[in-house]
Structures are given as C-alpha cells and as structure tokens.
Amino acid sequence: MGSCETCVVRNTAICADMDGDELELLNTIGRRRNLEAGEQLLWEGEDAVLVANVIDGVLKLSNSMEDGREQIVGLVYPSDFIGRPFGATTPYGVEALTDSRVCVFARRDFDKFAQEHPKLEHKLLERTLTELDRTRKWMLLLGRKSAEERLATFLLEISQRLDPATCSNPDPQAHFVFDIPFSRQQVGDVLGLTIETVSRQFTKLKRDGVIDLPSRRSVEILDRFELEARAGG
Amino acid sequence: MGSCETCVVRNTAICADMDGDELELLNTIGRRRNLEAGEQLLWEGEDAVLVANVIDGVLKLSNSMEDGREQIVGLVYPSDFIGRPFGATTPYGVEALTDSRVCVFARRDFDKFAQEHPKLEHKLLERTLTELDRTRKWMLLLGRKSAEERLATFLLEISQRLDPATCSNPDPQAHFVFDIPFSRQQVGDVLGLTIETVSRQFTKLKRDGVIDLPSRRSVEILDRFELEARAGG
DNA sequence: CGCATTATTGAGCCGTCTCAATCGTTGTGG
C-alpha cells in the first residue's frame, strides 16, 4: 500500500504544497496501480472515468485514425499528471511504454476535491500551461522540421528529461549515455516519421560521429554541440 | 471606454461566473486595446508582461526558426484567452490577423488577481485544458495527414468556429459560405504546408465540386459530407 | 491606369514513404 507521505513524487507532483490534512484526504480517494509495458490505461474517446499521477515509468498519449495511422501527442514521465478533469471524454489513449506505477483517482472524486482545494487547482493549472507550451513547441517540429532535425531535437529533449542534471549543467561537449524507452516504431510515432526513416537518421548521426549506438535501446551523445546544430531552431 | 458590464464576451470569456464586485475589480486592472490586422501583440521569447482576452477579431500564435520557417501553433477567436500567466517568458508570438479588439492586463496584476479568485482560476483551467485537447488533435494533422486531408480538416474546423450554429445543426448537405480570415501563406503556416501546395489543394477541391471559391478569401462548402470524407479520421 | 501584392499554375527535384530483402538479437525447444 502506498500513501502520500512516502510517495517519491510527493514534492514535484500536483500534490506539492498541500498540507497534511489535505494530503490525507486526497490519499483516501486515490489508489496505486501497477502497469506493465504495453498496458493501456485509457482509451481515446471513452468516458473520462479516471485521472492519475505518474509515480514511476513512461507513458504515451496518442491519437489515431481509422486506417491505423497514429500520432503520439505527449509523453508522460514521473510526477506528471494524466487525464482530463472536468471533461466528458478522454481525448487520447494512454499506454504504458515501460512498466509503470501510477496513482489513480476516480475523476468524479478528483473533480470535486479539486474544486474544493484551490491550491491543487492552481498546481494543475501551472502544469497544464507548461504542457501546452511544450506541445506547441512540438508542433513546430511536426509542421516544419526535417527528419534529421526531428531526431536531433528528440534526442536532446529526451536526454534532458531523463537526466534533470543535464539541464543545470549543459556542458556541450559532455558525453552522455542513456536508454531510450521507445521502440523505433514509437520514436516514429512521436516524430511523425516512418520506422525506416527513423532508422536511417540514427545511422546517419552515428556515421557522422555525433552519437553512438552501443545497443538497440541506448544512445551516447558524443557531440552535443553538433547535435544541437542539427536540431535546428 | 469599455467596461466589463457591457462587454460582448462577458458571458463566454473567463470572466463568466464572476459577480459584480469581482468584475468591477477586474475592470480596474484591465484596459481595452485595438489592434490592426498584422499588428503584433507579443513577441516569442520576450518577457511575459501581459495577458489578454479577445473581444473581437482573429489572432495567431506562432513559433518560428532562425531561418524563417514558421508554424502557427494556435488561432485565437473572440472570448479566447491570450498569454502565459505564471510564466517568465512568452513562448510564442501573437499577431492580429484581422483588425481586433482585446482586453489587456498587466501579467503581474492578473496573476495576483487570479490567485485571489479561485473561480477565475477554475475558468482558466478549463479553458487551458480545452485548448490543450485542441492542440493535440492538431498534432495528428501535422504528423500524419496528407495535404488534402489537412485542408479539408481545416475548412471544417474553421467553418464551425466562425458559425457556432453549424455545430448544433450539422446538416451534411447544407451549403455554407464563409470568409477565411487568412492569406494562403497563413493557411500554409497553420497546416505545415507551402503556399503552392495549399493553392493546389484549394483548386483540386473546387475542380471536384466539393467547394466553391467565390472570391479569394471566401469559401462555399458544396458537399460537407464529401469534405468530411476527405478530412480523414 | 499602373504598380505592388497575392494567388495560381507548371516543371523538375528532393526527401520521405513504400515495399521488400537482409541482418541481428532474443528466446525456445530439441
């Protein structure tokens, strides 16, 4: 059983800034849930019955078309919020990319709780505004960037998301290895590219000495400065 | 001089649900401002000094790259909210596409006011969530749709935005004429296409009898059903 | 009326997609 007091994302999730009593109340309406990689939490278009906080793992939000084309519209990391409060239907599917732990709330309970706790709503607002900014930045990538620019941008963003230390210590020459929690297909779905194009661009960056690919799922940034140049604006 | 009591978007903007006293207070910190078509209200990356409500007109939000490539990341219509509360910098440029009227607030004043008025923050949250949903839907278009699908989707969305009646009365065969408040270049910037491709797709839809183009800036939907089919998922 | 601006049309190219074959890794059963 998890409780809010011992939660690892206690101070970064929307629950931050809440006092002991509030937290206890929130704890009574939420429950932990484990998800395996590939498991779906919400389906696009279904009734919005629940919302959640990510404790651990990475999940994708995606929209798709009848013919199977899919676009990943967001990636969700620990302490991020999932779901659509105050709305009737879930506008995107949510699927775990890695084994994950989430803290789930019935939407009805959460909505009520939020309305009664302005501090929580404020946190949620700030988070939603930040997410909107990030999403809009991604639109520039999808609408205007080349395949190489897209992959370079993606590798930079993901390396920063997975190691927050990189943000505060942006040594452009620093070597840096990390695991990509995505298959090539999923990278393509994020970037609006096919799997083959993604693969070719990986190979090209490696051939040019910008990155190395020690294994299928890991990347080493050899020349961050060059990678940034290739990411474009 | 405008005042909130007589404001035409009084009941649909974030100011809705506020009582007389609150509104009066809000009125003292905001002021009206007229913008000419093409006039810029905010610049990408500058300090976020102000936020605003749209009273009349259409504005674009856009991100761009050093080499001039531009992506429109949002369109703003009457009663919509503009700007980045609780943030240091404005993440996108804002430019009026038509002559517009907005209700402007110093961000510092607005932030303070919002924190003290949960009802306003709640409205703002709902609005931001809706906008995030819309933006994510647009990512599917940018990442996965063909030029024809993009233009068809765009014409449907804009016809609904400009005539709310169409939403509640979705007769698929209904003829419907409306003005596009955008140049071909701007349509391209919204859809992630070049001006030539946009023009060719307009011509194609017209040649196929799906739409008519009575003038440069206006469109008549002749066969909404077919247009929906061509918009894809 | 003449000029500037915006849109359309055309020809050719380039980047990404499609389709297909091969390679590499992982896991399984003999």
Place this chain on the structure above:
DNA sequence: CCACAACGATTGAGACGGCTCAATAATGCG
C-alpha cells in the same frame, strides 16, 4: 549447446507527395 523461429532493426530500390524555383494571372490600391 545449438538450430531455429520470431521479432525488431537496418538497408536498398523505386515511387510519390510536397517543395523549390520560375512564370503568369488575378486582385487590390494609389
């Protein structure tokens, strides 16, 4: 422990869609 299947990733060849560059046509404006 090895052979083999299954899967994901890579690579190649060719097609196609949208882009670039250029010319022309419409529209708007002084």
